[in-house]
Amino acid sequence: MKLSSANIENHLDTVYDAIVVGGGMGGLSAAIYLARYGLKCLVIEKGRGRSLWMQETRNYLGLDPSTPGRNILTHGTKQAIEWGADHLRAFVENVTDEGDTLAVHVKIGKKNDRSYTLRSKYLVAASGVIDVLPELEDMQNVYDYAGYTLHVCMICDGFDMWDQKAVLIVKREAQINAAFVMNWFTPYISVLTHGHVPVSDAMKQQLADHGYPLYEAPIARFLGENHKMSGVELEDGTVVEATTGLINMGSIYHNQYLKGIEELTWDGENLITNTMTQTTHDRIFALGDLKQGLNQVSVAVADGTLAATQIWRNIRRASEPRKWEENVPKQTTAA
Secondary structure, eight states: EEOOOGGGGGTTTTTEEEEOOOOSHHHHHHHHHHHHTTEEEEEEEEEOOOGGSSSSSOOOTOOOOOOOOOOOOOOHHHHHTEEEEEEEEEEEEEEEEOSSEEEEEEOOOOOOOEEEEEEEEEEEEEEEEEEOOOOSSSSHHHHTTBTTTTEOOHHGGGGGGSSSSSEEEEESSGGGGHOOOOOOSSSSSSEEEOOOOOOOHHHHHHHHHHOOOOESEEEEEEHHHHHHHHEETTTOOOEEOOOOOESSSSSEEEGGGGGEEEEEEETEEEEEETTSSSSSSEEEEEOOGGGOOOHHHHHHHHHHHHHHHHHHHHHHHHOOOOGGGGOOOOOOOOO
């Protein structure tokens, strides 16, 4: 069922078996499995997540490579709801541990927003990350190429940069080291710092040794048409020829709502989990980009399967077994 501010108050007394925070690939995978296990689950999705910006899904088995992320999300949401999951568009502000339940505090609406508290036995954190993009005066110019020929994931899209002239855009000097991995796919790499960071002499020498030009002026705009990049114009008037590129400026983690849970163990911004994606809090699970590991759709989907299955196992083992007698119709006495 789709929930909203119009009907949310009818569900405030519900104690869900699991609340899934994040309606991306991992979260929807978890919701589909939870629903098919016969568990009561709710997906809370704030919208405009990382998967939505995927213009193509080239590494996922069974999908046409041209499939955009938004199509997968639409289909997955429909699937989860049809199998019995609830779905709510809202922002999760924080989570508190009440002992037997976890209280999930949400805000619904952008204007005249209202706050509510929902409860569940388990929580699946699948809220992911969002990639940092270069900030230009005309951000639409960035969106015209990001996810098309200007990539954010080398593992996903390195093949599509093969032997092309490429730019590597960074925010910190350490991020320049991606050039020395990216050169597996293409050696024609120009490094752009967008005016963010001074580069040490040692790094400049390393780039020079590989033949990779370094440009430290801010980016003015990306050049090209129909989502196909042809170059980058810098504010000093320089035009760097490139038909593709990698943005390696870091990510923003959507994990603040969990920072008040003391039992959780963190590695930087990533949550530590076991092989079933269970965190060091035994009723909180973390999927995909929020946990340690490879940031890939295929991994997130598998994580959703693991989390839902472990939650089902826990609930099943604590429940009374079902017996044949419950389904036997009452016998009637013949007149």
